[in-house]
Amino acid sequence: MATLSKIGNVLTRYVAVIIIALSVWAFFAPGMFSWATNYTTVFLGIIMFGMGLTIKASDFRVVFTHPKEVVLGAVCQYTIMPLAAFALATALHLPADIALGVILVGCCPGGTASNVITYIAKGDVPLSVGMTIVSTLFAPLVTPALVYLLAGAWVQVSFWAMFQSVVQVVLLPVLAGILVNFMAGNAVQKISGVLPLVSVLAIALIVAGIVAVNNAKIVQSGALVLAVVALHNGIGMGLGYLVSRAFKLDYRKTTALSIEVGMQNSGLAVSLAAANFAANPLATLPGAVFSVWHNIAGSIFASFRCRHTEEPELAGADAKKSAAA
Secondary structure, eight states, X not given: OHHHHHHHHHHHHTHHHHHHHHHHHHHHXXXXXXXXXXXXXXXXXXXXXXXXXXXXXGGGHHHHHSHHHHHHHHHXXXXXXXXXXXXXXXXTTOOHHHHHHHHHHHXXXXXXXXXXXXXXXXXXXXXXXXXXXHHHHHXXXXXXXXXXXXXXXXXXXXXXXXXXXXXXXIIHHHHHHHHHHHHSHHHHHHHGGGHHHHHHHHHHHXXXXXXXXXHHHHHHHHHHHHHHHHHHHHHHHHHHHHHHHHTTOOHHHHHHHHHHHHXXXXXXXXXXXXXXXTTXXXXXXXXXXXXXXXXXXXXXXXXXXXXXXXXXXXXXXXXXXXXXO
């Protein structure tokens, strides 16, 4: 178990590399991974259940001890990313399938990868976890409502069908994981080191499956999707940072909120596209590409932030205070 835990920790740090490697493999050998698309919902359910297993009662304390930051993060999550997605889809005149996929990504809650990236960036991890929990719990209502409002210009959207999908693949698995952790916390603790390994493999298989069944279409639209996804992710992190500074959050909280806003539960976007928009097969592509890109961009951002654990202006202010003392 200790060995698996170490492997899981290593894989979590290099999740982007793993996803890219499996995606390239799937692109050139689609027959080996196309089966994975039949289990996208199952894989996402496993990821969400694993997330629930890691949530303790103490994790909810941040919601009450730092309500301003948590609410700010949730509001940014469900305004900046959806509106940025809609603006990009409109301004760039994206094809209907790709526009739908980008909007689906934008309307999803924060992804669990944000917690890992925040840890690497030396940000406020409890706050990151709290924001992810809150946005995830609100997802069954907010995500379908936003998709209904924003994607309706391109495709017909069923709010009720999407609500059911989010409840089944996100809310129920997360709540089940929380319940299991509450009732058998000691047993869960023993296997907690393996959970990152399971999550990494699950998301990698989701993306590899999408690449396998869309390899020909990726050749046609891959560059466009990558460019839009990179812009979307960058806008999320950038505006998340600016909002944090406007509200005068400290360095660690600013880091956490910036990452949280920019990193989405793209696996959910893929699952929703596959389950609710079968007539728009390319709608799964933005979510798959986002799964790769946001880990790359997040890791780069984390690498920069962890080297600068204090804002220059804050450090300067502290130095002046020390001199005055």
